[in-house]
Amino acid sequence: MTPVLEVEDLTVxxxxxxALDGAALTVARGETVGVVGESGSGKSTLGSAVGGxxxxxxxxxxxxxxxxxxxxxxxxxxxxxxxxxxxxxxVFQEPIGSLDPTMRVGKQMALVLxxxxxxxxxxxxxxxxxxxxxxxxxxxxxxGGMAQRVAIAMAMASSPDILVADEPTAALDSQVRExxxxxxxxxxxxxxxxxxxxxxxxxxxxxxxxxxVVMYGGRVVESGAAAPVLAQPRHPYTxxxxxxxxxAASDGQRLEPIPGQPPVLTGASAGCAFSPRCLQAxxxxxxxxxxxxxxxxxxVLCHLAGAGR
Ligand SMILES: Nc1ncnc2c1ncn2[C@@H]1O[C@H](COP(=O)(O)OP(=O)(O)OP(=O)(O)O)[C@@H](O)[C@H]1O
Numbered sequence: 001m002t003p004v005l006e007v008e009d010l011t012v013x014x015x016x017x018x019a020l021d022g023a024a025l026t027v028a029r030g031e032t033v034g035v036v037g038e039s040g041s042g043k044s045t046l047g048s049a050v051g052g053x054x055x056x057x058x059x060x061x062x063x064x065x066x067x068x069x070x071x072x073x074x075x076x077x078x079x080x081x082x083x084x085x086x087x088x089x090x091v092f093q094e095p096i097g098s099l100d101p102t103m104r105v106g107k108q109m110a111l112v113l114x115x116x117x118x119x120x121x122x123x124x125x126x127x128x129x130x131x132x133x134x135x136x137x138x139x140x141x142x143x144g145g146m147a148q149r150v151a152i153a154m155a156m157a158s159s160p161d162i163l164v165a166d167e168p169t170a171a172l173d174s175q176v177r178e179x180x181x182x183x184x185x186x187x188x189x190x191x192x193x194x195x196x197x198x199x200x201x202x203x204x205x206x207x208x209x210x211x212x213v214v215m216y217g218g219r220v221v222e223s224g225a226a227a228p229v230l231a232q233p234r235h236p237y238t239x240x241x242x243x244x245x246x247x248a249a250s251d252g253q254r255l256e257p258i259p260g261q262p263p264v265l266t267g268a269s270a271g272c273a274f275s276p277r278c279l280q281a282x283x284x285x286x287x288x289x290x291x292x293x294x295x296x297x298x299x300v301l302c303h304l305a306g307a308g309r
Contacts, residue, residue: 002069004029004161004194005050010063011218011268012045012054018265019045021218021273022063024292027211029161032185032195034205034226036241037215038262043198046215047164049073050196051088052080068161089155089163089193091184093170095147098154099139105150106135112154126153126183145176152183159191166198181208202245206230214238217263217273224298234300237274272303280304 005027012020020042027033035043048054049065052072065072067087075083092098100108109119123131126149139147148168155163165184169177185208188195199205205212205226212226214237222235233239240258260277263269268289272278275285285303293305 001028003027003066004068005196006064006066006069007046007050008064008066010046010049010065011061012042012049013059013061014055014057016266018061018267019058019218020049020063021265021269022289023215023218023220025213025220025223027162027194027196029194030192031211032188032209033197033211033213034209035196035198035213035215036200036202036205038241038258039200040262040264041215042218043215044166045218047090047166047196047198050162050164051084051090053084053090086158087161089158089160091148091151091155091163091165091168093167095144095151095168095171096139098151099147101139103138104135105137105139105142109135109150109154109157112157122153122157123150125156125187126150127179128153143176144172145180148172148180149183152180152187156187156191156193160193162194162196163188164196164198167200168197170200202230202241214241217269218265219269219273219301220299221274221301222298224296228296229298232296234296234298234305235274235302236278236280236304240277272301 003026007023007025010020010023023042023046037043060073067083106119109122110116113119119135120131123134128134128146128149134146168184169180172180197209209226212229213220214222214235216237222229222233222238229238230242233242244258258277263273271286271288272290275281278285282303290301290303293300295305
């Protein structure tokens with residue numbers, strides 16, 4: 001079966017900064033995928049590239065993004081708009097930014113749906129307690145959690161194939177955060193929507209996602225079923241991320257930093273981008289790009305992964 005999303009060797013730069021350095025990823029329909037990694041690892045750039053939503057300052061240097069087999073970056077503008085409208089949904093960190101401040105919520109929702117019918121039902125589905133009042137409100141009259149529910153209702157209105165959720169709860173309080181994630185995962189499960197959730201919250205990803213994708217230096221360094229990957233990481237970076245979650249952080253805290261700094265690449269990484277911080281690095285790790293190894297139900301980009309560690 002054609003994967004719902006297939007990213008191959010994707011390389012994207014912002015001027016001199018290389019944000020994606022040959023990222024690769026395959027997602028099957030209905031998977032819930034947590035994309036994790038420190039700031040600057042390329043999560044948002046990957047999420048934007050999926051919807052052909054990269055800013056003008058971004059340059060695609062190579063690679064492909066396929067949604068259900070169609071190459072997103074080769075679609076004509078009209079075709080891309082249709083794919084975005086019918087097959088993709090997006091939820092971002094700042095819900096207010098996704099809404100038009102000058103238009104009442106109900107009218108915006110009606111524009112998305114193409115009709116006033118169903119506006120209140122869609123607002124009720126994201127568990128807004130007074131949909132009529134929300135529909136009459138302007139975005140600035142809503143709390144952050146309410147605005148994010150409205151943004152989710154809009155993103156899920158067309159029952160998209162893929163929902164890209166870029167840190168949708170980072171700006172919310174911890175209780176609201178759980179509620180909003182519950183809404184996202186429940187609606188997606190009902191619609192059969194694949195979730196690509198870009199997140200800093202490893203315990204929450206472990207709890208909710210079927211799959212995990214670990215990014216470092218603009219590449220996917222480990223990906224596979226969430227439970228085995230997070231229980232027994234095979235990439236030293238995944239292992240460091242898992243260790244960096246304080247025992248107390250079973251709910252909602254951000255990751256503790258790993259000693260050393262993530263790289264800001266200005267071209268193709270010569271070897272493994274993690275090698276300067278990797279306690280197990282061999283000489284070859286700094287000079288040769290690691291091969292993709294399939295082992296223990298996951299894909300790993302590491303010189304050591306095939307060596308039966
Ligand atoms: N619009 C931009 N202009 C210039 N550089 C950018 C831009 N967006 C991202 N970058 C750079 O590209 C790299 C990848 O950034 P990206 O935002 O994709 O990572 P991220 O993992 O999503 O980070 P965060 O978790 O902080 O959102 C970083 O070095 C970042 O500084």
